[in-house]
Amino acid sequence: MRKRGVKSVLDVATGTGFHSVRLLEAGFDAVSADGSADMLSKAFKNGMENGSHILRVVQADWRWLNRDVHGEYDAIVCLGNSFTHLFSERDRRKALAEFYAMLKHDGVLILDQRNYDAMLDRGFSSKHTYYYCGEDVAVEPEYLDEGLCRMRYNFSDNSVYHLNMFPLRKDYTRRLMSEVGFQHIETYGDFQHTYRDEQPDFFVHVAEKEYRMDEEGEGAYSAAVSTARTYYNSADADEFYASVWGGEDIHIGLYESSEEPIADASRRTVQRMAEKLDLDESSVVLDLGAGYGGSARYVAETYGCNVIALNLSEVENERNRELNAQRGLTGKIEVLDGSFESIPCSEDSVDVVWSQDAFLHSGNRTRVLEEITRVLKPGGQLIFTDPMAADGTSTAVLKPILERIHLDTMGSPAFYRRELARLGFSAASSGGFEEHREQLVNHYGRVLKETERQEAEGKDGLAGKVSSEYLTNMKKGLGHWVNGGNERQLTWGIFHFRL
Structure with a gap:
């Protein structure tokens, strides 16, 4: 984000405030939004207790984000596998369209998701390299199919919690982003641009709102060429052809x-x-x-x-x-x-x-x-x-x-x-x-x-x-x-x- 000159950031999945606090500590002008009032209360408290940061919190539903949150932003971040909480494609499209509308003309959306492709096709595993809940938590899917991933969290005090999520496939997410208007989308596997030799725990999508122009003033890639580019950049295609x-x-x-x-x-x-x-x-x-x-x-x-x-x-x-x-x-x-x-x-x-x-x-x-x-x-x-x-x-x-x-x-x-x-x-x-x-x-x-x-x-x-x-x-x-x-x-x- 620093390389892009980002100053204002909207954290649309604030949760208990971890990312919002880190953004403030890094010098960004951050606004924290979440659909849960309880989460925002915890986030505000955590901001005060971790660096005396006063979080600007807004309760908002992604599907009507522009109604509840005002202004335009250089960047929007949707982290912590949060986007997978939407189970309707209509809601996913609406949320992405709201994100797109709230970005400045050259803004960027950063959205992460668990690697459900690997889980659906090969079974669950995790390297715990970048995303890790700690020594006292064991995480595994209790149920998994193309329409539902039910994750089970076992804590050391024998407490058990569950989260239901929609198992988004990587290329499907990229396609939705493209169809709502994002022209250029890069996908990283555990923060690496290429990842064909191993299966990452998470994908991170970086989607640009900026309309890219070539030297003659026309779009650099036609729709057909953009589709081919996305296809040949995919890990599946790269591995298959090789x-x-x-x-x-x-x-x-x-x-x-x-x-x-x-x-x-x-x-x-x-x-x-x-x-x-x-x-x-x-x-x-x-x-x-x-x-x-x-x-x-x-x-x-x-x-x-x-x-x-x-x-x-x-x-x-x-x-x-x-x-x-x-x-x-x-x-x-x-x-x-x-x-x-x-x-x-x-x-x-x-x-x-x-x-x-x-x-x-x-x-x-x-x-x-x-x-x-x-x-x-x-x-x-x-x-x-x-x-x-x-x-x-x-x-x-x-x-x-x-x-x-x-x-x-x-x-x-x-x-x-x-x-x-x-x-x-x-x-x-x-x-x-x-x-x-x-x-x-x-x-x-x-x-x-x-x-x-x-x-x-x-x-x-x-x-x-x-x-x-x-x-x-x-x-x-x-x-x-x-x-x-x-x-x-x-x-x-x-x-x-x-x-």
Whole structure:
């Protein structure tokens, strides 16, 4: 909060006043709100007894916060797993909307929650690293399902207390925040930005009210790109793609046999694409949707060219940078956080634009192609792959797939050919499009099989790393891709055009 210049803070879940007192001691101008008059009385007393702090207390219901609490604040904090006391989605949305309204235009909401994902999927455990009730209290869930978490507190004097809470899943909470207006949301696991290797006790969401503008005055991320960014930043997605896809190349592969490892087939796609280009040490390649950077490392190591790896997931980008450093390629590959709908490169600055299975995540693919045209040098090459609707396929037929990836439409070969011709591109090889529809079926079928194999290993395998909800949805989605390919509703292949 200090880094953000926060001065005024509204503590909306004051309870007995611990956080309010700490905020005052840290020099913030804090107001303490709670729905319980008894809690506020205890908070006021605790403030006096711990540093002679006079708390400004207000009794208020989150759903009508603006009615009872006045003014705007630089920050609102809702801590102590308090938000899980709301059992109605309507109440959760109303409360978040009230929080949003009471923040200044560049304000921030900080909200924490217990890691119910881990509890629901793997059972309860706690490291007691950051959140701890003390030696004389034992805490465990007495009952747990998707709609109720009843926590039992056993004290050393044999007294027992219970709390009923709604087990909020992390991504559900983030989605609600986004839908009420928060544009940029960061989620930390026990205060760490990345936490894929272990399960944190708590999640801390930091949601910004500020409307971010890019240099041209438009939103940095479209709704579709923001959805993709949230997805690929999730711990589940990060773990799944690293474990199942093979770690570096997270795109469709070119298979020579049905049992071939996914990583080998995926790398063959990279090799096939690179062979179509005239790359050398002077080439500058822009990789859009670079993921973990496998393609960027391949062309940098094989051809000596310089690569700009643009990607929307900060979590993937961090791993990309780590792998580049391990291979001594930090000086050859620049990893950038950003969207291909607003490429942070100057005009006529790159020789090749490269992308693999990323453009489908855009809600404005025409703009993506226009941005590519802007940054490519005259005579520069565009090479990309994308899972697409087959020409002539209706959107209604693709509804199961579109709903899974939160999109309204998909591209098609005809769409890309038409738009690229309009922008001045001409086919560079294979008539501009080398179709491999059967490889889409091969790939998603192979990924589904590998997912089921690793999941069958139990808690020592994929099921111990990725939530059951994520795996269930992933397997369902993979089945839709396979069916769509078999029904010739979907296709995939390599586009190669020259400007």
